Amino acid sequence: MVSNEQPExxxxxxxxxxxxxxxxxxxxIHDPSNIAVVNSVDKFVAMINPLIAREGSITLELVxxxxxxxxxxxxxxxxxxxxxxxxxxxxxxxxxxxxTFKGAITAEDMRIFLKAFIASSFSDTPFETLSxxxxxxxxxSVGVLRKxxxxxxxxxxxxxxxxxxxxxxxxxxxxxxxxxAGEKINVKRAKRVVESMVDLIxxxxxxxxxxTAIKDYDEYTYHHSVNVSVLxxxxxxxxxxxxxxxxxxxxVALFHDIGKTEVPIDVLxxxxxFTDEEWRIMKQHPLWGVRSILKMKGFDVVSVRAxxxxxxxxxxHDPTGYPKTMQLSELDLYSRIVSIADQYDSMTxxxxxxRNPLPPDRALSIMMERAGAQLDPLLLKFFINMVxxxxxxxxxxxNTKELGLVxxxxxxxxxxxxxxxxxxxxxRRVPGYIVDLAEKKDGKYTRTIMKTMDPNKYRINxxxxxx
Ligand SMILES: [Fe+2]
Ligand SMILES: [Fe+2]
Numbered sequence: 030m031v032s033n034e035q036p037e038x039x040x041x042x043x044x045x046x047x048x049x050x051x052x053x054x055x056x057x058i059h060d061p062s063n064i065a066v067v068n069s070v071d072k073f074v075a076m077i078n079p080l081i082a083r084e085g086s087i088t089l090e091l092v093x094x095x096x097x098x099x100x101x102x103x104x105x106x107x108x109x110x111x112x113x114x115x116x117x118x119x120x121x122x123x124x125x126x127x128x129t130f131k132g133a134i135t136a137e138d139m140r141i142f143l144k145a146f147i148a149s150s151f152s153d154t155p156f157e158t159l160s161x162x163x164x165x166x167x168x169x170s171v172g173v174l175r176k177x178x179x180x181x182x183x184x185x186x187x188x189x190x191x192x193x194x195x196x197x198x199x200x201x202x203x204x205x206x207x208x209x210a211g212e213k214i215n216v217k218r219a220k221r222v223v224e225s226m227v228d229l230i231x232x233x234x235x236x237x238x239x240x241t242a243i244k245d246y247d248e249y250t251y252h253h254s255v256n257v258s259v260l261x262x263x264x265x266x267x268x269x270x271x272x273x274x275x276x277x278x279x280x281v282a283l284f285h286d287i288g289k290t291e292v293p294i295d296v297l298x299x300x301x302x303f304t305d306e307e308w309r310i311m312k313q314h315p316l317w318g319v320r321s322i323l324k325m326k327g328f329d330v331v332s333v334r335a336x337x338x339x340x341x342x343x344x345x346h347d348p349t350g351y352p353k354t355m356q357l358s359e360l361d362l363y364s365r366i367v368s369i370a371d372q373y374d375s376m377t378x379x380x381x382x383x384r385n386p387l388p389p390d391r392a393l394s395i396m397m398e399r400a401g402a403q404l405d406p407l408l409l410k411f412f413i414n415m416v417x418x419x420x421x422x423x424x425x426x427x428n429t430k431e432l433g434l435v436x437x438x439x440x441x442x443x444x445x446x447x448x449x450x451x452x453x454x455x456x457r458r459v460p461g462y463i464v465d466l467a468e469k470k471d472g473k474y475t476r477t478i479m480k481t482m483d484p485n486k487y488r489i490n491x492x493x494x495x496x
Contacts, residue, residue, distance in 0.1 A: 042103040050112035090127035105269030124156040127172035216327040223279035242422020244378040258282040260370035281335040288318030345403040430454035
């Protein structure tokens with residue numbers, strides 16, 4: 030019987046996610062008897078029981094990057110963004126795919142669950158530990174996280190990812206030379222290119238984001254445009270933006286520096302520091318970008334958004350930004366996303382006029398210092414979460430004195446990714462073999478990251494290893 034007093038399941042779904050995230054968060058820092066934990070558990074029980082009574086049971090499930098409640102996808106809500114992110118990460122960390130509530134839940138049931146949940150965080154087989162821990166609780170059951178990636182097809186997937194990435198780079202190169210030649214370009218093809226990247230990110234986020242570690246000195250601007258687009262889409266996905274918005278975001282990001290086509294090549298590629306006059310020219314590129322975009326064929330709402338982002342992507346709320354504007358309103362969400370992706374990629378790239386690219390972790394810590402005044406702190410938090418402590422492509426020194434590149438991340442143990450060793454402990458170059466830092470021998474980790482290194486110092490070409 031559906032009573033009028035009870036809200037629809039889809040309406041309260043986000044509150045369930047929010048409360049569950051709050052319970053998990055507080056129980057990670059406090060004792061189960063702590064008032065904050067007790068209160069949030071009581072609140073959760075009071076909310077979920079009437080729903081179970083009405084629906085028979087409630088299942089919260091994680092599929093890919095989305096939560097479902099009784100098989101209906103839960104809409105992301107901006108106000109609970111962090112809760113969604115927290116819970117998703119916790120589910121993944123525990124290899125947990127779903128929780129089902131049935132009968133009547135008591136606060137005691139939830140406490141047993143939390144105890145098992147926390148204990149399983151330290152287990153090598155978190156899902157099994159959790160599921161054993163709640164065996165005796167009749168009102169609760171859990172399901173394992175379904176694997177989406179197919180290991181056997183790993184090599185093929187890598188090929189598709191590479192093809193998509195380089196196709197986007199060559200497309201961007203084509204667009205920029207057309208713009209330079211004064212030819213009209215069509216937004217439609219750009220949309221198709223971006224769509225292939227969005228589809229891939231929804232499915233293979235890490236691999237495509239990993240491609241952005243490849244920076245090309247000669248073709249900097251094209252790689253940079255594609256990298257910013259990939260990073261922006263990936264961040265947008267983390268924020269739970271719908272696919273339509275991801276397509277727009279990818280497109281506007283791809284065109285953010287289109288105004289650079291009007292900067293004279295000898296200024297753009299100048300290996301030494303800019304003079305005041307050269308800076309003055311460089312700083313025109315946002316405005317020139319607007320002009321180029323407005324001239325494109327197939328002009329529509331997205332083009333307007335692209336023009337806004339081209340104009341705003343260097344505006345900061347402090348004196349470092351340009352163009353100088355009267356600060357009348359907040360920057361566009363897409364501009365704030367693109368500006369984070371842009372700064373990260375610029376800092377970690379060997380573009381000609383900044384000959385010292387930073388290792389990813391160093392770039393992220395500088396960006397953290399800039400949070401607030403220059404960058405949106407909440408978006409930055411999501412971004413750092415996304416690229417990870419050691420982004421794919423980071424050059425690291427291991428405790429074994431081996432030197433390697435971060436190859437793929439470990440969601441459970443962020444500081445223990447898989448690494449491709451490229452220099453042995455004697456400093457000799459080796460063809461590259463992959464080691465797993467989560468691997469243990471006699472209860473001790475075999476390898477541990479000591480520090481990150483500058484790839485340029487070692488004259489290491491990332492592309493050589495990653496392609
Ligand atoms: Fe720019
Ligand atoms: Fe840029």
